[in-house]
Amino acid sequence: MNTLLLSTLLSLAVSGSVMAGDLVKMKGSTQGRVNHEFIYQDGCQTCHQGSGKKNATDAACVECHGDINSITVDESKLAIPEAHPHKSLHYNQGASCLACHGEHEKKAPVCTECHRTWFEVM
């Protein structure tokens, strides 16, 4: 998987204007993230074993990106130190990637259910 990840990063470097997490049209009417293009070429099986709505778990995210602890967040950009999305006071390790990140849609992170203005829809 890591080689795949590497090759995507390289292809991104030449593609210019699109940013790593941008949401673009992928397959038919399905939108997806630019850096995940290789997954779509693979037939979506990396995330969905079987049908679309059935299986999508953190396993695929973790395989490429590592677990929540190993993903660095630029702390200088946080509105307040407590609003660290990967070290939440409410959930800490007890959150799925999917609580805040969506692959096919822009999604507001779980904290916006109660709090305002800390994070953009991603």
Place this chain on the structure above:
Amino acid sequence: MQSRRNFLKLSAGAAVGSLAATLSGTVQANTCGEINWDETVDVIVVGSGFAGLSAALNARRKDVGSVLLLEKMQVIGGNSAINGGWLAIPKNPIQLAQGVNDDSPEELVKDQIISGRGMHNEASLRLIANRALDAYHLCIDTGVKFRDGFNIQVGGHNKARAIRTQHGTGGDITTKLYEAGVKEGVDYRLQHYIEDFIMDGQKIIGVKVRKHYRFPDLKTGSSVFIKANKAVILANGGFARNMALREIVDPSLDPTLDCTNALGATGEVTLTAMAYGALPVHMNLIQTGHWGSPDEGGFGWSNALLSIGWHQGVAINVLNGKRFMDERADRKTCSEAIMKNRNADGSPAYPVVLFNYNNYANDDRVVRALRDKMAWKLDSLDAIATQFDIPVAELSRSIVEYNQHVRERKDPLFNRKMDTAEVLTGPFVVSRIWPKVHYCMGGLKTDLGARVIDGRSMEPIKNLYAIGEVTGGTHGEARLSSTSCLECLAMGIVVAETIKADLQGAV
């Protein structure tokens, strides 16, 4: 016979659930009812709030076998993770260090009897109060940090006995219980939605679960059957987010009321238990907090901000610029007064609360509220009138009059206690208010060992237990602040003991 019974029960169960049409291929009706269990464990815990986390960890510590905790959301913790972090513990070390030596579990029960107004369950309140120190130590042992030297008297308590977590959120407790559970072998699964129970007569033998569920879409994921050899513990919380149910059990609950609860507080497991005979009690007793803001979701900052507003400031009707209530009255009185503020078409005319900015400029509660734009700093009454469309002459007259009452320390209009009121001069902090639904006193009837009672036999449903906000009857008319956290943690200890005892009895 055994397998036939399973089949009959299973079909009945499927009809109760919302997925009757999609009975999964794991059920082989043609062999007359063999359930192909996808998995077998000893104890299943439903829900990952204080109650579920405490039960799961304590069940492991009592050595009752494998423990699987199922949570439908994408995060661990439910209401408990977003809660305010207040915990009532009589005889806690901070209280004793403060020199409050005359508290006891019995004193706490006395307070709860008053707020229960005859509808509470005294034996159950006493059982919980007597386990308060155990609940406290459960927190300390798992690494929960409480604020140094912080122990105060909160509404309705006769003693300072409420401690608070370091960051003022229940998440400080849920994250630690979760991490301890991971270390001690609890198997946690997110996105597992309990759809149905599998019964063998009056005994629960497993659950039907929608695995890989994505809230709130019931078409996501797929159904599996998990067998529970020894116990199923319901810790699925309250139902304050279930608008239809809320309205049926208490038609007086205004549909314009938002809710402080986590989105998953929808009560379907409670309803499923009822469909299998579990006795519901006090379903119509639902607590409303009068300290909500329409400018933020859920619980937010408003409650904290208004602890200044109610004492040092004033609440104003935007339609006529006048005060309309004793800002320091109890939850119910204030909620009712606030909800009378309506536009001609019946929509809420959100009242405003204002107080002086200068004395609180650096107060956390103000800094956060302004930052997150659920309150505004405004320099003059004119500016307030413009922003909230209040008749300016009336507003000014009301504030002049109010200031006079403050100086006289007397409120002839609403008889408010004026000892903390300040003369309002501006600049002001201004926020809007509207009550929010907060806590369900009602739920499933359980015995003192947390066994769920079947209303038809008045006997426990075998192997089925329930603790936390899903249960009903404990608090009666009104729950006191900081006592739910205590109840959930303590009953998690109790239920593990009951299961152990029931298992020994069974051998």
